[in-house]
Structure formats: structure tokens, C-alpha cells
Amino acid sequence: MKSIKLIAILFLAICYACNEKPTTKVTWVSSTSTSLWENKVYKKSQENNLVDVNITIDINKKQQTIxxxxxxxxxxxxxxxxxxxxxxxxxxxxxxxxxxxxxxxxxxxxxxxxxxxxxxxxxxxxxxxxxxxxxxxxxxxxxxxxxxxxxxxxxxxxxxxxxxxxxxxxxxxxxxxxxxxxxxxxxxxxxxxxxxxxxxxxxxxxxxxxxxxxxxxxxxxxxxxxxxxxxxxxxxxxxxxxxxxxxxxxxxxxxxxxxxxxxxxxxxxxxxxxxxxxxxxxxxxxxxxxxxxxxxxxxxxxxxxxxxxxxxxxxxxxxxxxxxxxxxxxxxxxxxxxxxxxxxxxxxxxxxxxxxxxxxxxxxxxxxxxxxxxxxxxxxxxxxxxxxxxxxxxxxxxxxxxxxxxxxxxVAPGSVKLEVDGDDKDTIIFFDNTANEVIVLAYNSKDEDCMLNLNVGDTAVNARLTAKSFNTLTISL
Incomplete structure (x- = not known):
């Protein structure tokens, strides 16, 4: 009887795991004048003491093909x-x-x-x-x-x-x-x-x-x-x-x-x-x-x-x-x-x-x-x-x-430029249809770190951008 209950619990756990939305995969490369091409491990930041740059991305707002x-x-x-x-x-x-x-x-x-x-x-x-x-x-x-x-x-x-x-x-x-x-x-x-x-x-x-x-x-x-x-x-x-x-x-x-x-x-x-x-x-x-x-x-x-x-x-x-x-x-x-x-x-x-x-x-x-x-x-x-x-x-x-x-x-040939809403002065957003990825080229032109907040549909990504840094974030949807 105990073994049946255990099997049932495991089954419910597997079902829950299958229905839970998987963690968004984000790769991130950053460059500054003193540290060129640094591969960073992406981890969602909880900081709230930085200047925010907020961008909403709609992958349906497609512009020219690259x-x-x-x-x-x-x-x-x-x-x-x-x-x-x-x-x-x-x-x-x-x-x-x-x-x-x-x-x-x-x-x-x-x-x-x-x-x-x-x-x-x-x-x-x-x-x-x-x-x-x-x-x-x-x-x-x-x-x-x-x-x-x-x-x-x-x-x-x-x-x-x-x-x-x-x-x-x-x-x-x-x-x-x-x-x-x-x-x-x-x-x-x-x-x-x-x-x-x-x-x-x-x-x-x-x-x-x-x-x-x-x-x-x-x-x-x-x-x-x-x-x-x-x-x-x-x-x-x-x-x-x-x-x-x-x-x-x-x-x-x-x-x-x-x-x-x-x-x-x-x-x-x-x-x-x-x-x-x-x-x-x-x-x-x-x-x-x-x-x-x-x-x-x-x-x-x-x-x-x-x-x-x-x-x-x-x-x-x-x-x-x-x-x-x-x-x-x-x-x-x-x-x-x-x-x-x-x-x-x-x-x-x-x-x-x-x-x-x-x-x-x-x-x-x-x-x-x-x-x-x-x-x-x-x-x-x-x-x-x-x-x-x-x-x-x-x-x-x-x-x-x-x-x-x-x-x-x-940005692979065939990708498209996306129209975006928000504080996009220092960002260029692309979308790779084949790989189903959003590619964000962001430059923090400020003399201090800032927090880049990206919203792609129901996916939220944020990253602390070092002062005066170029950053490429690839978001797999």
C-alpha cells in the first residue's frame, strides 16, 4: 500500500515538473575598455538601488531583415x-x-x-x-x-x-x-x-x-x-x-x-x-x-x-x-x-x-x-x-x-530588427526566427552601473550592466 502511495506521489511530482515553465535561458557577453569579451553567468538580479532601463519587446513588431x-x-x-x-x-x-x-x-x-x-x-x-x-x-x-x-x-x-x-x-x-x-x-x-x-x-x-x-x-x-x-x-x-x-x-x-x-x-x-x-x-x-x-x-x-x-x-x-x-x-x-x-x-x-x-x-x-x-x-x-x-x-x-x-x-543572416517600447536609447534589438531567440545589443553609456529590465511577452530578464560597457544578451524563448 505504501509503495502505491509513493508511486502516486512521484507521478504527481513529475506532472507538476512537466507543467512548470522552464527557466529562461540567457547567455551574456560583456565588454569594457579594461575587460574585453567577458562571458558572464546570467543570474536574475534582485538589486533595486540602480538606475533602471526598462524595455518591452514584442516579437510580432518586426521591421527589416538583417x-x-x-x-x-x-x-x-x-x-x-x-x-x-x-x-x-x-x-x-x-x-x-x-x-x-x-x-x-x-x-x-x-x-x-x-x-x-x-x-x-x-x-x-x-x-x-x-x-x-x-x-x-x-x-x-x-x-x-x-x-x-x-x-x-x-x-x-x-x-x-x-x-x-x-x-x-x-x-x-x-x-x-x-x-x-x-x-x-x-x-x-x-x-x-x-x-x-x-x-x-x-x-x-x-x-x-x-x-x-x-x-x-x-x-x-x-x-x-x-x-x-x-x-x-x-x-x-x-x-x-x-x-x-x-x-x-x-x-x-x-x-x-x-x-x-x-x-x-x-x-x-x-x-x-x-x-x-x-x-x-x-x-x-x-x-x-x-x-x-x-x-x-x-x-x-x-x-x-x-x-x-x-x-x-x-x-x-x-x-x-x-x-x-x-x-x-x-x-x-x-x-x-x-x-x-x-x-x-x-x-x-x-x-x-x-x-x-x-x-x-x-x-x-x-x-x-x-x-x-x-x-x-x-x-x-x-x-x-x-x-x-x-x-x-x-x-x-x-x-x-x-x-x-x-x-x-x-545576429544571424535572416534575423529581423524588432521595434521596441521603452528606454531604448542605447539598445538595438533583433530576433532570430530560426533559433527563436531575442538578441539584445545594449550599451550602458553611463558612468555608473545600471539595471537593464527586459520584458519579452511573459518572460522577464534583468541584468546589471557595468558602467561604459557593451553587452549582448541572447534570450531563448
Whole structure:
């Protein structure tokens, strides 16, 4: 009789346990300027003496789909990687691209020809008036850019590569020179051709030049395909309003529309090129300049997305409202002045917040790896995720590396941005449909600890955030 009662009690206990709601699983990674990438054990806090940050999350309030994160393959980055041992180089690449332990970068940029972080100026065809592109060649890229991309592909075979020119072949410009602004220290552009005027095309707007340039893009994509690298999209001009002392080309917006609708789009169709055409990279806040490109003929039929960087952040909100069907990308996070400090990471977080709140589907860092100087060949010292000292060979992972990892390692492609209610000034919320997880990127910008209170349906999560810390909390529902 006692054994029957015992069995009955055990049965009731099992039933109670099965009906009780299981404890919510939360993983938590935190970074401060003195303690980078600390895995914390989550335990619900009972403290009530801290400033509260309260956020309510409704997983049904879904916004844009997130396609991914990445950086740019640049020549000087590959040269910097060549300074360390093969084992150290492999570890750096794993830390950027590995799909299990690294940043999991899945979308990366590359230049078409030289950019400001090339070793020196070049294009893929500097033979003047070679309108048939008979002398087109990517041989230069086989020394640096292609090996860089190939190493990333070994780690993540599914990585997407998109490309943009900083400058067309120099003979296609009125000045016959790669720069738009003269600087005797860094280029030999004659003063008579130096101008910072915007909305005036430096490209020669004649049919034979436009057609040759469209063919140039087509040949670039096919040449890379023959190397086993699929170019997923092209952004037609890096910063089309900026006259620089390094490779650059200013375009009148309407002229970009002419190039896309009358030449580039038809050329891609004729050559069976499946790479997408994007309007990028937009670096000015005026939506009118975007409109002037897209309003020309059937340009919108060819353009699948719009990329923004620098002052272009001022245009993304209006562009997202007017062109809701367009994919949007933050194409080059602002690269600072080589400080590589916590303040730079704080600024990058503010940029992330702005771009994702205004419809961005993806976010790109700029130089993933540089030497300790951070200098381009044209004199600008910039930040990088990872720095390598050319003398000591010491490798330093800068705060922005960890910030990028705080989001890219957790927010899988296909996740969605969530709308939230509450004190969300320093938070970005995502939802992974596949894993049924809410991912919270929270920055405590205060000089003291605060209590983050999250309510997801009937699930409550709270965490004490250290002062001046980045935090990623993954909540399994």
C-alpha cells in the first residue's frame, strides 16, 4: 500500500515538473575598455538601488531583415597580414570569418581598381581609348586582393563579396588623372584640374566612354568569376560627390542615372551578369541627389539597393520612407583618425543604432586589419579592427573588433530588427526566427552601473550592466 502511495506521489511530482515553465535561458557577453569579451553567468538580479532601463519587446513588431556584417578587403590589409607568422595570420582570419567562434562576417566589400588603401594607383585598364577593353586585366589583384578573399572563402565558403570603384580608368576622366583634388605631397594632379565642386561630372559623358565603362564592370565580374569569386553586387561609385586627393570621381547625379539605365544595366543584361546594381556609396544627406539618379528613365528597374556612408547617414531615413522596397546598407563605418580607442567604439555603436533604426539591412566595417600607423598611401590615418605593429609584430585587437563581434557573432543572416517600447536609447534589438531567440545589443553609456529590465511577452530578464560597457544578451524563448 505504501509503495502505491509513493508511486502516486512521484507521478504527481513529475506532472507538476512537466507543467512548470522552464527557466529562461540567457547567455551574456560583456565588454569594457579594461575587460574585453567577458562571458558572464546570467543570474536574475534582485538589486533595486540602480538606475533602471526598462524595455518591452514584442516579437510580432518586426521591421527589416538583417542580411549580415563585414568589412573591406584592401591591399594594405593583406600586406599587414603578411608581417606575422602563418599561424598568427590564420588566427586573425579565423577571428574575422569563422562561423562558430569568430565575427562570422558574411558580406564584405572590395574595390574595383585602387582605393585609398591600395599600395598605389592602378585600374584594370590604363590603355587610353581602349573602348573594347582588349587590355583589361585583373593580374594586379592576384597579388593581394584575390589571395585575401580566397583565405576568407576557405573559412566561410558562403561569404558574399560586393565591389565598388573609387575611380574609373584615368583616361575616362577629363583630367586623365585618378585624383580630383590636387595635393603636391600625395599626387601630381595639375592645379588646373583640381576642384572640390560637387554635382559636376569628372567622367567624360560620351557614349563610347560610357559603354566602355559598362564593359569594364562586366569584364571585372566575369574575371573574378573565373577565379572562383562571385561578385554579388556592384555599387556604381564610391562617394560620387567627393573630390579627394586619392582615387575618386565626382558625378552629377543625373549622369549616374544615364550610366546605369542606358549603359550598365543593358550591358549586364546582354552579358548575362546576375550581379545586382546598387546606388552607392551615398555620402551626402540630400535625398534629392538620390532621387535625381533614380528618376532618370528606368533606373529604378536596375537598382536593387542603396548604400550609405559618412554624411549619407543623414539621407537614409528619408530614402527608406520613399523607397521601402530597396535594400539598404551601411557601406563603410566612419574610420576615425587612427585612435583605435574606446571612444571610437562608442561612436561606431551610435552609428549602428542610427542605421538599424532607419532601415539598414547590413553593416560594414572599413579596414579589418592595418599596421600600427593606420595610414593610407595618401596620408589619412584611420582606425582598424586589428592592428599589427610593423616593428614588434605585436597583434592588437582594438575595441571596435569586439563591438563588431558583439553584433555579428550573434545576429544571424535572416534575423529581423524588432521595434521596441521603452528606454531604448542605447539598445538595438533583433530576433532570430530560426533559433527563436531575442538578441539584445545594449550599451550602458553611463558612468555608473545600471539595471537593464527586459520584458519579452511573459518572460522577464534583468541584468546589471557595468558602467561604459557593451553587452549582448541572447534570450531563448
Amino acid at each position: 542580411t549580415g556584417f563585414g568589412g573591406c578587403f584592401n591591399e594594405l590589409g593583406w600586406d599587414a597580414l603578411g608581417m606575422v607568422t602563418p599561424e598568427e595570420k590564420q588566427q586573425i582570419l579565423n577571428d574575422l570569418f569563422d562561423k562558430e567562434e569568430g565575427c562570422k562576417f558574411n558580406i564584405c566589400r572590395m574595390p574595383i581598381g585602387a582605393n585609398d588603401y591600395a599600395v598605389d594607383w592602378y585600374s584594370h585598364n590604363e590603355t587610353a581609348e581602349d573602348f573594347e577593353m582588349a587590355n583589361f586585366s585583373i593580374d594586379r589583384d592576384k597579388k593581394r586582393l584575390i589571395p585575401y578573399i580566397k583565405e576568407a572563402q576557405k573559412i566561410n565558403p558562403d561569404i558574399e563579396v560586393w565591389a565598388s570603384p573609387w575611380c574609373p580608368p584615368s583616361w575616362m576622366k577629363h583630367s586623365k588623372h585618378y585624383a580630383c583634388k590636387s595635393n603636391s605631397k600625395f599626387n601630381d594632379l595639375p592645379l588646373e584640374w583640381s576642384s572640390t565642386e560637387e554635382l559636376v561630372s569628372r567622367f567624360i559623358m560620351k557614349p563610347e566612354y560610357l559603354q566602355a565603362y559598362a564593359l569594364y564592370f562586366s569584364k571585372f565580374i566575369k574575371a573574378y568569376s573565373s577565379e572562383g569569386i562571385n561578385i554579388s553586387s556592384v555599387h556604381v561609385q564610391n562617394e560620387p560627390n567627393s573630390a579627394q586627393n586619392f582615387p575618386s570621381c565626382v558625378w552629377k547625379p543625373q549622369d549616374l542615372g544615364v550610366f546605369i539605365a542606358d549603359y550598365l544595366g543593358p550591358q549586364f543584361k546582354k552579358s548575362n551578369i546576375d550581379a545586382e546594381i546598387w546606388l552607392g556609396t551615398v555620402e551626402r544627406p540630400q535625398i534629392e541627389r538620390v532621387n535625381d539618379v533614380l528618376d532618370y528613365k528606368n533606373t529604378k528597374d536596375y537598382v536593387k539597393g542603396i548604400g550609405f556612408q559618412w554624411a549619407g547617414k543623414g539621407a537614409i531615413e528619408a530614402v527608406h520612407a520613399k523607397y521601402p522596397e530597396m535594400q539598404l546598407m551601411q557601406t563603410e563605418t566612419e574610420c576615425g583618425d587612427g585612435s583605435n580607442d574606446w571612444k571610437a567604439a562608442e561612436h561606431t555603436f551610435e552609428l549602428m543604432k542610427h542605421y538599424f533604426e532607419n532601415g539598414a539591412n547590413s553593416y560594414m566595417y572599413w579596414n579589418m586589419v592595418l599596421d600600427e600607423t593606420g595610414k593610407s598611401q595618401w596620408g589619412w590615418k584611420q582606425n582598424s579592427m586589428i592592428s599589427i605593429d610593423s616593428k614588434t609584430k605585436k597583434i592588437v585587437y582594438n575595441p571596435e573588433f569586439y563591438l563588431m563581434k558583439h553584433v555579428s557573432a550573434f
